[in-house]
Amino acid sequence: xxxIDISNVPFKTGSSYxxxxxxxxxxxxxxxxxxxxxxxxxxxxxxxxxxxxxxSLRHWHEQQDEFLIVTEGHLVLVDDTGETPLSVGDCxxxxxxxxxxxxxxxxxxSDGAFLVVGTRTATETGWYSDIDMKVxxxxxxxxxxxKDGSPVDAS
Amino acid sequence: xxxIDISNVPFKTGSSYxxxxxxxxxxxxxxxxxxxxxxxxxxxxxxxxxxxxxxSLRHWHEQQDEFLIVTEGHLVLVDDTGETPLSVGDCxxxxxxxxxxxxxxxxxxSDGAFLVVGTRTATETGWYSDIDMKVxxxxxxxxxxxKDGSPVDAS
Numbered sequence: 001x002x003x004i005d006i007s008n009v010p011f012k013t014g015s016s017y018x019x020x021x022x023x024x025x026x027x028x029x030x031x032x033x034x035x036x037x038x039x040x041x042x043x044x045x046x047x048x049x050x051x052x053x054x055x056s057l058r059h060w061h062e063q064q065d066e067f068l069i070v071t072e073g074h075l076v077l078v079d080d081t082g083e084t085p086l087s088v089g090d091c092x093x094x095x096x097x098x099x100x101x102x103x104x105x106x107x108x109x110s111d112g113a114f115l116v117v118g119t120r121t122a123t124e125t126g127w128y129s130d131i132d133m134k135v136x137x138x139x140x141x142x143x144x145x146x147k148d149g150s151p152v153d154a155s
Numbered sequence: 156x157x158x159i160d161i162s163n164v165p166f167k168t169g170s171s172y173x174x175x176x177x178x179x180x181x182x183x184x185x186x187x188x189x190x191x192x193x194x195x196x197x198x199x200x201x202x203x204x205x206x207x208x209x210x211s212l213r214h215w216h217e218q219q220d221e222f223l224i225v226t227e228g229h230l231v232l233v234d235d236t237g238e239t240p241l242s243v244g245d246c247x248x249x250x251x252x253x254x255x256x257x258x259x260x261x262x263x264x265s266d267g268a269f270l271v272v273g274t275r276t277a278t279e280t281g282w283y284s285d286i287d288m289k290v291x292x293x294x295x296x297x298x299x300x301x302k303d304g305s306p307v308d309a310s
Binding site: 092100 | 156157158159161189192193194195196197199201219220221222224226232234236244245246247248250253255257274
């Protein structure tokens with residue numbers, strides 16, 4: 001059945017970030033709708049943000065295009081140019097290799113949500129704009145280091 | 156600017172289908188939001204359907220995953236299993252190579268719309284479920300033939 005039974009798709013919470021950054025992801029949850037529907041070439045994830053929650057730490061991708069549409073609430077795009085308010089139906093595109101780091105923040109007093117699509121590639125490097133961290137992904141495993149490749153401090 | 160100025164993205168109407176089928180696409184228009192936002196690895200198109208309009212002739216893709224979310228109105232998914240009503244927020248996934256031909260139909264009396272994402276591949280073959288037609292795409296050019304490769308009749 002192509003229609004996805006969203007109410008039965010599990011919510012993922014928590015973070016894959018190193019411990020010193022993981023707590024910043026409180027209030028974020030995600031349903032992996034594309035996976036639930038059996039597609040694999042891109043992710044299609046419904047991300048829910050409680051008030052004050054972030055979609056991710058601000059970042060950009062070397063190889064993977066990203067696209068999102070707001071489906072609920074009032075959110076804010078934060079990128080190198082500043083803050084841009086987003087409402088239901090607003091869309092954003094983030095071309096691979098564009099070093100304009102971005103994330104979505106819920107500065108409202110109600111939940112917000114968006115559907116985000118990102119290409120899946122065999123390997124990927126992502127760069128974090130506001131902290132000394134990058135991520136390298138290969139074989140489904142993510143490795144976070146400082147930008148020079150040294151370990152992220154645990155403290 | 157990652158936020159897409161949807162009001163300034165042109166609407167495409169008409170059809171690339173052979174003449175004998177093209178008229179069935181009346182009432183459908185599309186805004187290519189992903190292209191407008193500078194991404195290229197997948198298409199992200201906002202499709203608007205007037206009452207009685209079809210998203211496409213019923214089809215499936217050999218190589219390209221597809222995913223959609225309804226953004227306006229009440230639409231109907233038609234696939235091999237029959238008809239499934241869709242409302243705002245409902246999502247569907249169509250895995251590459253799954254021969255369950257599908258399209259979206261507006262059987263309501265108001266406009267409807269959905270955002271559809273599809274992977275872009277260098278070549279592709281699509282098969283039409285209800286008529287004797289296939290499409291082969293390469294180098295950005297689409298070639299429609301009967302399923303045995305012979306020309307689609309003009310009449």
